[in-house]
Amino acid sequence: MRQHHHIFEISTCGQGLYDFTAEVAKWLTSSGVHDGLLTLFVRHTSASLIVQENADPDVQTDLSRFLARLVPENDPIYRHTQEGSDDMPAHIRAVLTQTQLSIPVQAGRMQLGVWQGIYLFEHRRAVHRREVAGHLIGE
Amino acid sequence: MRQHHHIFEISTCGQGLYDFTAEVAKWLTSSGVHDGLLTLFVRHTSASLIVQENADPDVQTDLSRFLARLVPENDPIYRHTQEGSDDMPAHIRAVLTQTQLSIPVQAGRMQLGVWQGIYLFEHRRAVHRREVAGHLIGE
């Protein structure tokens, strides 16, 4: 049984979903692990992780629009406003989605469904460099 | 240290919660693993996983009704509509709940609380056959 670590660096330029499934798959292949558990953990509180459909890009647009309406900017209940009007909504959207994902690995492949992609969900408007910590245990 | 994999196949006939705690417990017992970590990963983007109360069935009904109102069908912001009026809401409800669950195992049992059950949350109306990938590492 072995372990591997990796930091995925993802450059974002505004709110929305960033598919990094291919980068994760490439890391898995290079590790040589055939059978195990792969964990991804986002090291930020205003970006998150989701698994979603990778077929119709409208799904991603609709998701972003829904969350933008559910958690609006300039809501009068917010006290945390000094970091910009998109900051507190970003924290809430991150809490309502996922911080971490673990995916079983078998025969050298993640056990994703046919239409599943792995996305970083950026909730802030400015350019950011995001880090996702990857961990792999197996053999 | 050993690993086990299993695909749970869950037939669903409409929206709502499907308890498969007993199937997971049975698999754990048959694996012989006493001490470890059990991971469940749903291989779909319009169904999800949750841990919830297994005592009063009204809790499950209320959860379903709340999410149905929070994420309505036929919302004018949706562009992804060609797969049915329940499809885009299903993707959003899946994102707001969980894709994956990991549960510690000790003395051959999942460390669930007394009232906790493991549920597949079906978000679509039609009959489906859902797959949940199970992974177990331990000894």
Place this chain on the structure above:
Amino acid sequence: MRQHHHIFEISTCGQGLYDFTAEVAKWLTSSGVHDGLLTLFVRHTSASLIVQENADPDVQTDLSRFLARLVPENDPIYRHTQEGSDDMPAHIRAVLTQTQLSIPVQAGRMQLGVWQGIYLFEHRRAVHRREVAGHLIGE
């Protein structure tokens, strides 16, 4: 490769976020595990886990206020009301946040971002004693 288990007992006195990052870090250090995966699982259905900003306490207040408005008490759609007006909202808020978190460990430290803390999110008003099951695998 070794495993460790621990139950974190967290006393809560009302709704809100309870930071227990230091307790988790202390347990990790005492285990002697340098490289591995740390999992936390809340053993209740009316409390949950989140990773959020530990810098400005207003973020935590705003999160709580947002969820209180999103999932109100005394909603006429609830049938599960006999355990108190804060019980069904607590179940829903738990489902919309997280039941479990897994965090990679490297060089004896959790791979948290600079501003990330680990919180128990209490959704009920009465005093409670909550249990979080901790699992650690690594070497």
